[in-house]
Amino acid sequence: MDGPIPEHPLSDTGSSADHSRDCRDSRELNELVTLLDESNSDCIRVKKLFSYGLGATSGHTQIKAVHKNSFSTCLAKARLQSFKIFSEAIATKSGDRAGAGANVKYAWIGASKDDLFRILNFGFSHCSIPYEMKWYGHGLYLCPQNRLLDAIESSMFDEDGIRHVLLCRVILGKLEVVLPGSGQCHPSSDEFDSGADSLENPRKYIVWSTNMHSHVLPEFVVSFKAPFLNGCLGFQEPVMKPKSPWMPFPALISILAKSLPPSIVVEIEKFHSAYRAKRIARHQLVQHVRQLAGDRLLVSIIKSYRGKEMPNTTGKCH
Template sequence: MRTPIVSKNRTKYGSLENPSGVEKANSTHSELDSANHDQDSSSMSDCESSISGPCNDPLPSLYDGLIRLQEGDRVFNLINRRLVSGLGAVGRSQAEIVAIHKNPFRGVMGQARTQSFQIFEKAMANKCGGISNLKFAWYAGSKQELCKIVEQGFGKPDDNGLYGRGVCFSPDDSPLDCLKDSVIDEDGMRHMLMCRLILGKTEVVHPGSDQYHPSSEEFDSGVDNLTMPKKYIVWCTNMNTHILPEYIISFKAPSASNGFAGVQDSSLRPTSPWMPFPTLISVLSKFLPPTTIALISKYYRDHKEKKIPRPELIQRVRQIAGDKLLISAIKSYRTRK
């Protein structure tokens, strides 16, 4: 039975990104670790183990090295709640989890990856005064890509022109932000990877940056915003030591054309009449760095040359500048008129 992404019992579940939440980050990590330990120490059913033979479940494992978690499993419920809180009202009503698969890190290489991650976490804590800044985060892609990452690690950094040349993640409370990068497979499902990241001390990376490593020895990773990040950037030099791919979540959700992937808080959406893009760019140049303005200008030229449609242009500008700044710019334009 497929599990709808609906939480009947609204148990308070503190954000992993908010140390002052009901449950602190460390306690949530401990809860997952405890759940994993209980699961590993108990005997697995046929449906949980790729070794003990086939089961009657209509959805097979993504590949033989993964373990299918069962509905009601503690880890299943934890991840389910994270997805519930991150997808918002539309997600809760229109999306459903089909399966969650766990990376068991079996064999010599699997154990080496987890031990390496633990060593680097301890080293980062020593470097940063006892705080490694360990976070959960989402990464979306095709089913084949995510399986390959779980099996072999990350093979190449992102190079989409937005946040430098690193591997870009969305915080665990913002799965909607990376949903647009998911790919619908032959069964109509999307897939996202839940990872642990060692971030250390972060620095701001502006859209349009060509950065590919920390700007100095003081920093370890990047974010789009220091106070309320929506993007984590792990540089390519650290992508297979500071990232631990733990779970693949398979689910069904409406396409972006139905509005799901673009859903945001309606109170923050720019809803003004038409505003000339050259004027908007001029206003934004007072607030954003030149590299970011250059990227927005490039997208505008692409639109004029009919390389991208206007809705895509608007979506990219919203992603780069943020709705709050755009609303401010629109209000300023209205006032002048």
């Protein structure tokens, strides 16, 4: 592409001191992808996958643009070639030289605009996407085609309220079940290639950190608006949540730091900063903190906090 277009979903229109840097980053990002025309067969196919992944909420989502990875840089071309080589290798390992044994599927990842540039230019190890939460071991977490909502709930909207998700091709090979709390960082044996939280109805694919660059190929970027994520259309949060009133997040983080590993506390602080910067909604912040800290610990802390507070405490986060 020649450069950014005004009001382009991958371009910035802010007026902060960082505007020139943001515009430069947008130009660089647009050099890595190609905007697809609505009549393009790839665009039509990706939109169908997007609608399928959202299910009933697809009618409340407006796709602004679909971009395709142009694989224009030397490193991008190398990663594309590496993906093909590893696909053949996994298929051969499985004994199925026809290619089915590689078990290549499409999967989604929610990403911020900054992460898009880092992923497409440098790879997944340079990004800070929410799926690096280590619940099921150390690796990259992706959502199956029918679990797109899980990916976009963790995406961050930009200044124009536009969110972005990556549609990636993933070499899964033979999957193994990975249980919550696992410290796994590679396949449990040579029999397996990647992991999932369930074999029957997976919500997460886990590509081990050693395979992030070779087994995951980002192909498309879908930019969209989803008002229901901001509560405009009555979107329902998960029903399993603490019933107690909330407490100021700085106080919560301070207490959590005494019970959680530093790496988890850093993740919570990142999400809190994103909320303060209005890049994510409050319900998303709450959801991430619950996932990272666990409801049992949170309820215990909140009950203790309520016992020490005066009756006129508002209970709102700050």
